[in-house]
Amino acid sequence: MLQGAQLLAAEVSTDVPSPIGLAPLVILLPLVGAAVLLLAGRRSDRWGHWLGLAASVGAFVVGVVLLVGLLGQDAEARAYDQHLFDWIPAGTLDVSAGLRVDPLSVTFVLLVTFVGSLIHLYSVAYMEHDDDRRRFFAYLNLFVAAMLVLVLADSYLLLFVGWEGVGLASYLLIGFWYRERKNAVAAKKAFIMNRVGDIGLIVALMLMLANFGGVDFATVHAQAPAASTGITTAIGLMLLLAACGKSAQVPLQAWLGDAMAGPTPVSALIHAATMVTAGVYLVVRSAPVFEAAPDAQLVVVIVGAVTLVFGAIVGSAKDDIKKALAASTMSQIGYMILAAGLGPIGYAFAIFHLVTHGFFKAGLFLGAGSVMHGMDDQVDMRRFGGLSRYMKVTFVTFGLGWLAILGVPPFSGFWSKDKIIEAAFVPVDGQEWRAWVFGTVALVGAGITAYYMSRLFFMTFTGRRRWNDGSGSLDGTGPQDGPVRHPHESPALMTAPMVVLAVGSVALGGLLAWGDTFVTWLEPVTGHAEHGEPVLPAWLLIVLTLVLVLAGIALAWRQYTVQAVPVVAPHGNALTRAARRDLYQDDVNENLVMLPGQVVTRTLVHADREVVDGAWTGLAGTLGLLGDRWRRAQTGYVRSYAATMLGGLIVIVVVALALAS
């Protein structure tokens, strides 16, 4: 057990100083915004979006006040539980609604409100031609409020309220364009798969109640270290199940890709920057529980590792720009979950990566939205190409986000992802095999990430035009089939947030890593971690990572810029042809990675569609069939009803008699 004793470094105080007392306002502003927009109806159509934006910006301002308030305190004193009201008093249990203000929650508050505000701004333009723009902003505000409840709650029960709230908002937003059946189905799928994860959280709540007699963080975290390992492991695994559902980790990952049916700003905010990272928050927040359950921690790491590879491979095969980004999100969250499973050494880096990822992934999604805006909602990357000439701002901001996610120094992602890879190489409890296995996975994952992100970037912005420019030119530079596109740069309201996020992608990581600022800031929550020694020297890891990243970029460059990209996606055997074309390449290593990689890709994509999806629909189908069978028992004849009652009664009596004697 690493530094377990040093967790809870800060005493949680309930005596709240004045600036911190503003915390409820953070939630209230967007909540009131949502309420006004929903209740005022069509009357607020003209100004509704500005109100929504104002509410979000207001929440951000309050968040900054909270930050300043916390910074004004000693590091050890930066944790407050603010009691709001008695919520569920029942016998021995008193659950009160309260807010936990500490570095971790404030970090999330700032991330959610800042990125949220930018996306509100972007949406003003993006949704301009939508009749229901006001409703969209109402849902966005609702989401922000729910997300803030989630991260500010001081008990698992109130966290659950936010948890369900973001699920609901996500559901409403995915299905926003509900007139298309596919979107409604995707919304339903996301909602239902999330409920499966929610069961985990509810069962964890039950276990906490039964064993600790409370569900607030203070009680649970104080008692977890003394509890039996069996109990903490059970709670930990249930929390992990919840995290898997919300954060699209294997095996509950299938909904995220479909969720891309929602408007792109939604994908940026909810399905990239904030909501999907709630699982990471949950694991880090529950650190004392996981510290007392090494087995659960190991499962966390495994889930993270499997997902990061899974997402990366799927991302390499998707042609839909948003789905590729979604797979990438899944994979990056895999990194965070992996880090969170490593214990105190990883918590801070998990959150660090979460923050930087929030910036560059939101930027990438907004960039994708901008491309779609310019290309009349086309999402097939095989129909892009050479767009850098037409949308310069998008190209540059997207490019910076791309460099950040690749982990190229000195961009943001480098500072956070590299630390995770390094932490993964540190043996846990002296078990070197874990360091080698998970470290290697994280390292290789970085290489694949570089490949698929570069593929995405090159297919979109470089190479030849693969869309119809309507010129009818016969010079053979591009296809003349398909609808005519007039790619153009998006309006300033859209590009401004992209620029801001790009600045974050460039500088935020380095800024926060400077002198370990961010890690020190989080220490009151995550505990101080002694610097563990990785099994390979740190400089070598950085070099290895960079080599793999460069290899990934080079491979993608050759495939998608130097060589022509087919407009129509090659199917099964075409994939094999592609594999064969690479087989005669001189680099043997490459071939050894590529062929299995493509087979695995195909299998995984197939498995994702057939097995995982099939299992879910199968479950629903089985229940439906069962229901249908039992429904038939309801014949409508009183005599059969009476017989059912009598028969049931006799069975019960016989059972009871047998047990009683």
Add this chain to the structure above:
Amino acid sequence: MTTFFAPTVDWAYLAPLVVVLGAGVVGVLVEAFVPASARRATQLALALVALVAAIVLVGTLWTDVTDQGYVDVLGGALRLTVTTLGIQAVVLVLALVAVLVVADRSADGLDAFAPTAAAVPGSPYEELARRKGLVQTEVFPLTMFAVGGMMIFGATIDLLTMFVALEVLSLPLYVLTASARRRRLLSQEAALKYFLLGAFASALFLFGTALLYGATGSVNLEAIAEALAQGGAGGPTAGMTGMVVVAVLLLLAGVLFKVGAVPFHVWTPDVYQGAPTPVTGFMAACTKAAAFGALVQVALYVGTGLQAGAPDTFRALEVALCVVAVASMVVGTVVALPQTDIKRVLGYSAIAHTGFVLVAVLGLLGRPTPEAGVDALGAVVFYVLAYGLATIGAFAVVTLVRESDGARDGVVLGEATQIRQWSGLGRRSPWLAGLFALFLLSMAGIPLTAGFIAKFGAFRAGVDGGFAWLAVVGVLASAVAVFFYVRIVVIMFFADAPADDDAAPRPDGDALVPDVPVRAVRPRAPVLVALVLCALGVIGLGVFPAPVLNLLG
């Protein structure tokens, strides 16, 4: 010569009951003496005033009863405790809202009841009554009688009084079930089924009472508990284990029938579907509240007695109740999935909810002493309140979604109860559909609704009583239940008419709907008030449940 001792009656504690039953009696007189034109208004006013007065009276009794712990009236014919008084209050509040729905005539200026329920459906006499514009205002006194019975049913520890109360509450319900204005044959069939099966259940209850009397020499639950506690070898019930088991199970069967627990649930879907919808709401909410009051009384006293005197028997009964609870949750949830009729979905969901409340009841049994079970009792009362509000609200919405006759200028016809007819409702009537979604989400137990707090309380009571596994089954069942609640929401908001394949008519079922236009009627005063009250209750109890939970212990 025997001296006659006049019983001392503490009228103050009977006051709420006297008011309600008195209003019923006066209502009958109103039928006889008030001119037809003023009758409906008089009846409605009488019922509402009586219910409000009774609520106020229960409120005045509250501190008195909580201070004393419990108050016996007429030797246990009525035993008022926080729980039983809570049940009475819940029944009254729910009845008040339900009466508003019963009185509603938003749709076409007509209420939900047949002009003369006694007429043969389709007969010239019925047609005449319809044309004369007769109104069956007897529904109000009938409702009041039922409410009176419910108030006694959930608050007595005397088994014979309990039986009488059972009949007092059931008979008006049978009649009310039979008196739907539309689909009269379905309504009468439902009533007959309800009556026959109800009689069957009553017989079981009575038989159980008789056997228990045979074993313990009393029909008073407290005395029964004492006798059972001495139980075992040499005690009053020595050698009668089998008899006690059968007696208690028969007794429970009678009550479980009223709450609609599997396998005594068979009547629920048919009756819910056939009864006039306002009555369904009333019946679903109030009967369940009262019957759980009775169930808790039986479980509490018999359980305490057996726990002390015959632990083995106690375990056996716990297992029996567990079986019933699990079966209710599973059957209710799973069979609700393929339903195509909204009233039947709500009927099956009622069965599942019964299972959830049973988790709390079992949690009560699991406590070492009855005093330790206060929060479980509170959980039961809170649950029936939360469920009742959502249910009455949901059925009230159902009364407003009507088929209309395109050929005759959109004249409003009967209710559109096929789920697929509800598609797109969210766009045409966002408020109504929003309210319905709210009630469904509360039933699904989504946070910040009363249903969430209720489920949380019930499962917590189960966990605390040592039935964590039962709570897990409950959580799983509610997760599956979300499927059918959300399906309706999806159809309302996200589907275009004609809807989803899921809800397509089945060739073998009763779901062959003619394609008639569906529209939501604009709610007018009574039902609007009821809807607003339900919505406020569902949200209020979800966000600030503390005051109510504090009151309940």
